[in-house]
Amino acid sequence: MSRKLVPYFLLIPTLLIIGLFIYYPAVLTLKNSLYRVSPFGNRVFFVGAKNFEALLHSPSYQQEAWTTLIFVAVSITLGLIISLLFSLVLNEKVPGVGIFRTIVFSPYAVSPAIAGMLWSFLLNPVVGYVSYAFLKMFGVQSHWLTTYPSALIAIIIATIWQNLGFNIIFFLSGLQGIPDSYYEAAKIDGAGSVRRFFSITLPLLSPITFYLAIMDIIFTMFSSFGIIDIMTQGGPGNSTTTFIYRLYRDGFIYFNSGMASAESMILILIMGVVTFIYFKFVQRVVHYR
């Protein structure tokens, strides 16, 4: 085979899969979002942007938008802060630190469904240790998963915990990439440890933090479906229904394909913006080098 053709040949499987199972469904989604299926499923009407209008004006969708925003923003912010603090300790060169690193990375292997199972157990009012600890410390017996807002807090805790391993792996590799000489120089100049953290560590970690923030957005927006489905099923009421949970409900419980497609389009749009921002940022980094 001519060398010229080799790369195309090598790319066939990947492009075929991506085309058939990502691009083609995306086009179908766009099309379906413009149609409505009759109640008996036997006729299809073109409705234009009506699905989007109905969606954006629906109070439940607006509420779910807020839930998603709060869930994503709180999980990511707290998750990144906790991960960074843990990473600073794990970056110290003391005996046995390797074992501790292995332990702390381990939530990476845990699936969303399993994280949901573990935290359902820990927060269970009868058998759960965390729930019992709360009772002991604050004298309140909270029914975590069946009351608002504690159900939302519960899925945030599970999400942050499951993400710790992934975040810390990255922060630690970032910290190890900062040359010791930077800190030595700052020390000689009389900078204290807090000052060193804010003027050396944090700025040099910002590319990694940015990357993690984007990966965590994807995780909390989508993969957390497993956590929510196991722990709360979107309840109580609608209070832990995020965009992805609503999409599942409309698509597979209410069989409202037009609405579900409109929701998918909005999610694609959001992720398109995220991709665009990432692309811009990466280009800047490349330019920088």
Add this chain to the structure above:
Amino acid sequence: MKKSTKKKLRVVIIEVLLVVIALIVLLPILLALSMSLKSPGEVFSFPPTLLPHKLYFQNYIEVFKKVNMGRFLLNSLIIASIITVGKTIFGIFAGFAFANFKFKGSNLLFAILFMTLFMPAELLLVVPLFNLMRIFHWVNTYWALTVPFLASATSTFLMRQHFMTIPKDLEDAARIDGATSMKFLFHILIPISKSMIGAVAAINFVYAWNLYLWPLVVTNSNDMKTVQIGLKMLMSNQSNNNWGIIMAGTLIALAPTLLLFFFVQKLFVKGLASSGLKE
């Protein structure tokens, strides 16, 4: 003297902090382990006991009686293995194409692939993807559970990134010796890239084993369900809220990925670290 005492004190404080952090992270799994070894009588004792009075292994056997856990484990293993092999091999091919060839349209194809990097189709596009499976008559088959995942932008990028770090001279030398591109890939590039390929395979295996929404919607018979879905069944209707059995099932589902992670942790860290920013 004073300085060395201060240094020692610092080490002690850090070690204590490390223990606290490790406990916080590992506690959910440790407490689940403790619960999974409690007898039915002890499961509901209040306040909950920290450790079981007597180790009760029966819960692990009960899991297999309550739900078809053996079959679920087998399904997950089959699906995760197929996805891992496909994603890794096709990732090597596509990564090699982008890293080692200059060809017409490469920028365009790269952009097409790049745009899907943050689009987890099995979640974002779950409804049309499911409709597609119905058209193919793939609902409730291994086809639906594996084929859409056989290639991805992530594996391609990881391999491309790695191949770009290998000196060009190597390929030039091979070509002068008369090796074709494919010979170079199979006889030189793949053998020297073993650890990166291992890393990509390990990451893909964990990803596939942990899939949840897709197997939930695309399987309807018990014979096709995966271990993650089996957990939901175990919790929702099977065991009268006996958390000993539920946690035993959870740990069975977690064991394969957790053990894999402990054994080849260096690979995971290497693979993940190179997936970041160094575009």
